[in-house]
Amino acid sequence: MKRLVLCSIFAIQLSCVGGVGPARRAKLADPMMQFSEDSLETHRKQKLESTREGAAGGDGAAAGGGCACQ
Amino acid sequence: MPSVKRSLVLFVLVFVTTTLLVLTGSAVVRAEMAPISDEAILGRREPIVLESLLARYTYFAQDGSGYQSKAGPPGGPGSEWLHVHEPQVEVVFRQGDRIRHRLWLPIDIVTAASPVTKPDAVSAASRYNQAVALDWTTSYRATRAVTLSLREGVHVERMFRSYVLGLSASFASENEDRTFTVGVSQTNDWFDVYDVTGRRHGHANRSTSGVSFALSQVLSPTTIGELNYGLTVQAGELGNTWGGVPTNTGDRDSESYPGRRLRHALVGRLAQFLPWNGAARVFGRFYDDTYGIVAFTMELELLQRLSRAIYVRASYRAHVQSGATFYTTRTTPGTSPATADSDLQELGARTLGAKIAFDIPTGNTFLGARTTHLDVAYERYFRTNDLHVDVISCAVGFRF
Incomplete structure (x- = not known):
């Protein structure tokens, strides 16, 4: 419950942030500011973590089978 | 009873999400109905353009x-020696000004120690296991603010087939500094069943249903944040x-597992541009499931631009998880559920990594590409329960 409240507060904080116009977003467009530089690299990382850690999945990424590398 | 309650909650969530997606789609179509024409729906007629x-x-x-x-002494731990070669190719192309396609083809070539050991559970089939997948995502920019995506994928291994279908909708705010995304996905796996002695017992299947919600927000001209919650149920x-x-x-x-698993994950991400032409990215994740596993993950990435075309990255990741309630290294025959899978044990894991990337402007002179991308990365992953993985990765790409 405590975690839920904290998450809600964070979400409300996010929703209260003022707008940043397109002209002021040059730095945000840098590839270094992307959470994932490319989707193939994201897959590479998720593959290692999802096959080696029982706590993978649950975050929108596939948590199914694939790869018989148990 | 708690599992019934959880299933009910999941059903309601999936129902609400699907309804939202359908209502969004129909609202968009209604808004664009006058005058209805191919061009009104699909955008300007243009040839397919490779992006x-x-x-x-x-x-x-x-x-x-x-x-x-099984690659060890009776009753003792066995070798988890394993090598994987994984080439991947991704093609992104545009069909008009509203529709975008992404085709992704990964191939896995796996060599593992455990199946090689006699009695060989799966014979030569998994000694050298090859897997191939094809994944196709189509995004449709319905309006300036709404983008709908459909994903289909198939994964094929010698003894394994998997099919995935996903649907998502993204809603951007008027000034495009806030995006809310909701998605649902369904994965069905179908595979051969072999017991520990190598006997085959027909086929089995697995269903994975997921729903996720993500909110990304531009926080300042140099900061962006994202919050993502996902729920997955497997049966x-x-x-x-x-x-x-x-x-x-x-x-x-x-080993044997419960017939159902419910997973929750909450992820937070933050990227901050640094005054010395660098960037810092922070990732945090909390995870909880019905196997009794609770996990926390933190990751920090520091990036530094060396020139307009080159940047380097250093990364550190820490992960801790509790073990599954039915994990054991010594069970009574016939006990169910029971597993000795070290991935489900209580463990800590660390990853150290480095990468150098080049984005070289080629001004349409090389294969017609505006930019040529090259990168090389190395990672070392090591766990507290005797396992380590070395990862080497390199990429070449073109932007047109």
Whole structure:
């Protein structure tokens, strides 16, 4: 419950942030500011973590089978 | 009773999400109905335009030991030696000004120690296992603010088939500094069942249903944040079926899993541009599931631009998780559920990594590409329960 409240507060904080116009977003467009530089690299990382850690999945990424590398 | 309650909650969530997606789609269509024409729906008629082409090769070299592996003494841990070669190709192309396609083709070539050991559970089939997948995502920019995406994928291995279908909708705010995304996905796996002694027992299947919500927000001209919650429910055969558990009689029994698993994950991300032409990215994740696993993950990445075309990255990741309630290294024969899979054990994991990337402007002179991308990365992953993985990856890509 405590975690839920904290998450809600964070979400409300996010929703209260003022707008940043397109002209002021040059730095945000840098590839270094992307959470994932490319989707193939994201897959590479998720593959290692999802096959080696029982706590993978649950975050929108596939948590199914694939790869018989148990 | 709690599982019934959880299933009900999941059903309501999936129902609400699907309804939202359908209502959004119909609202968009209604808004665009006058005058209705192909061009009004699909955008301007234009030939298919190639946006980018990317190829990546990754080599995973794993070593360590775990009690589920048969490549060891009776009752003791066996080798988890494993090598994977993984080439991947991604093609992104545009069909008009509203529709965008992404085709992704990964191939896995796996060599593992455990299946090689006699009695060989899966014979030569998994000694050298090849897997190929094809994944196609189509995004439709319905309005300036709304983008709908449909994803279909198929994964094929010698003894394994998997199909995935996903649907998502993204809603951007008027000034495009806030995006809310909701998505649902369904994965069905169908595979051969082998027990720990190598006998085949027909087929089994597994269903994975997921729903996720993500909110990304531009926080300042140099900061962006994202919050993501995902819920996944799995049902069916949740193990690989041939994994073993040492027994207190000195033998090895087949591992077995509960028939259902519910997973929650909450992820927060933050990227901050730094005054010295660098960037810092922070990632945090909390995870909880019905196996009794609770996990926390933190990751920090520091990036530094060396020139307009080159940047480097250093990364550190820490992960801790509690073990599954039915994890054991010594079970009584016939006990269910029971697993000795070291991935489900209480563990800590660290990853150290480095990468150098080049984005070279080629001004349409090389294969007609505006930019050529090259990168090389290395990562070392190591766990507290005797396992480490070396990862080498390199990529070449073109933006047109």
